[in-house]
Amino acid sequence: MRIFVVEQDGAGGLIHYAYQLCQALSGAGADVTLVTGQHYELTDLPHSFVVEPRIKLWKAVGTSLPSSRLGSKGIQALRKIRRLFRGIRYTYEWHRLTRYLIVQRPDIVQFSLIRFPFQAVFLRRLRRAGLILTQICHEFESRERGSVARSLTVKASRAVFDSFDLIYLHGENNRQRFHAMFGLPTARTRAIRHGNESLFLQIADHGAGLPPVGLPTALFFGGLRPSKGIEDLIDAWAHVRYEIDARLKICGEPQGIDPTDLRDRIERTGVAVSVEVDARYQPMEQVADLMRQATVVVLPYRSAAASGVLQVAYTFGVPVIATAVGTLTEDIKHGETGLLVEPGDISGLARALVKMLSDPDEARRMGDAARRASDRFGWEPIATSILADYRELTA
Numbered sequence: 001m002r003i004f005v006v007e008q009d010g011a012g013g014l015i016h017y018a019y020q021l022c023q024a025l026s027g028a029g030a031d032v033t034l035v036t037g038q039h040y041e042l043t044d045l046p047h048s049f050v051v052e053p054r055i056k057l058w059k060a061v062g063t064s065l066p067s068s069r070l071g072s073k074g075i076q077a078l079r080k081i082r083r084l085f086r087g088i089r090y091t092y093e094w095h096r097l098t099r100y101l102i103v104q105r106p107d108i109v110q111f112s113l114i115r116f117p118f119q120a121v122f123l124r125r126l127r128r129a130g131l132i133l134t135q136i137c138h139e140f141e142s143r144e145r146g147s148v149a150r151s152l153t154v155k156a157s158r159a160v161f162d163s164f165d166l167i168y169l170h171g172e173n174n175r176q177r178f179h180a181m182f183g184l185p186t187a188r189t190r191a192i193r194h195g196n197e198s199l200f201l202q203i204a205d206h207g208a209g210l211p212p213v214g215l216p217t218a219l220f221f222g223g224l225r226p227s228k229g230i231e232d233l234i235d236a237w238a239h240v241r242y243e244i245d246a247r248l249k250i251c252g253e254p255q256g257i258d259p260t261d262l263r264d265r266i267e268r269t270g271v272a273v274s275v276e277v278d279a280r281y282q283p284m285e286q287v288a289d290l291m292r293q294a295t296v297v298v299l300p301y302r303s304a305a306a307s308g309v310l311q312v313a314y315t316f317g318v319p320v321i322a323t324a325v326g327t328l329t330e331d332i333k334h335g336e337t338g339l340l341v342e343p344g345d346i347s348g349l350a351r352a353l354v355k356m357l358s359d360p361d362e363a364r365r366m367g368d369a370a371r372r373a374s375d376r377f378g379w380e381p382i383a384t385s386i387l388a389d390y391r392e393l394t395a
Contacts, residue, residue: 001390002031002106006097009060010037010053012281013222013308014112014138020199021136022049024383030390033106035097041284045202054100055093058086061253061281091118098122102129107394111135111164117156123163132393134166140178143227143303158182165393168386170194170306171327190389194327196377197311204288204316216246216357218321219294221287222309223255224279229300229323230257231265232346236300238269239350246357247274251290253281291316295363296356301325302343317371319363321352331377337370 003025007018018034019042026032032049037060040053101109102125109131114123126133140161142153161167161182167189169175175191178184218240220233230250237248248271250262259279266275282290291297297313299322306327313320320338322328323345334340339356341348356363 001029001108001387001394002033003108003110003390004033004035004101004104004106005110005112006035006101007112008037008055008057008093009112010039010055011041011060011062015040015042015060016197016199016284017136017138017195017308018112019045020195020197020379021383021386023047024195024379025049025387027380028383028387030383030387033104035100045199055097057090057093090116094119094122098125101126101131105129105131107132108390109133113138114157114160117153117160120159120163123160127163133164134168134390134393135161135164136168137161137178138170139305140169140174141181141305143225154181164188166190166389168192171330173330174305174326190385192382192385193377194306194308194311194331195379195382196374197308197315198374198379200284200287200312200315203285214293216244216295216360216363217293218246218248218296218298218353218357219290219318220248220250220252220298220300221282221290221312222252222299222307224250224252224257224259224262225255226257227301227303229302229343230262232302232344232349233298233300234262234265234269234271234275236346236350236353237271237275239347240353240357241271241274243354244358245274246295246353247276249276249278249290249293251278251282254279287312288316291318294318295360296321296338296353298349298353299323299328300343300349301328304328307331311374311377314370314374314377317367319356319366319370321349321356323349333369333373337366337373 005018005022007015009015022032022034026048033052034049035052037055037057038053039059123133161184169178169189169191172191175189179186224230259277262277266272297318297320299307301323304326310320310331320332322332322340323343324340325343332338332340339352341352
């Protein structure tokens, strides 16, 4: 079976996911080609599948514009100009991609995140050409927009999702919410686990398993977005510092949040001496060091579908404090591999942080359980299940 996996981001969490799934699909006997962006960051890793880095877009990470405070009018004008040219380039590359897939005619074309409703035009063209389309749907609703914009996006996205023969969603809760929003037939969706992040162990040095040293440390890791609840974490940290001596690291590339605003909030809450903000994309080879320093990984999300960062923490045996959103409620065993609090509950988040950071034995116990839990999210059963579905589709 020839499967073409399309992941336009050549760097970041989505390509990490795609790489591991392609390895597993290939290991299960499929002939897999990964079609991705020209800035493919995993070139040096071993591959059991073919890579076609032919999508000529900008880098998926590391291209954020400077703070809007640095000449706000000039920066805003630059953003508008860049958005216009990127829109033209994006449309053209999807035109090229569509022609390429029609010529290649694989048995299955599997897509990832579809960012814009207008892409339904290209998906329908592929369907008319007789191709079978599937999707690993990492996100199906906007997390960063207002209610009106979200409602319009839902209506426009129906045409996108209607273009797929089969859609995979992470967890049964997400699957049920997806059907409530879009009303597609349930036979056209499947719930799957989010695979683990064992990829990071391949590039971790021998010291990655060492326990943290120095002050107990809470780590936020991932893109800096409004929906991630970073402001809630900073407010909760002000309460934590009254109780214990600890530190907080916030690491990730700005994606809709101005790091200057974060630092101002940290200053206002009086915790600047204990908080470090590293506002940049963290290269893969540095992730092991971040996890080594962490007593606990904290995910204070206001909304989310799933979390690859959770799987990174589990892989390195770090317990997790997270809000009860998306598949986090399914993937975290409260009191066993981490702690769950309600989204927006500042005092509850603070209590969970104090509990974990002040009891190293308890944190170590949960970290060991998290490492064992990582085995539940292995890629082999995920690939086996997907291939069984694909055999039915192509029969």
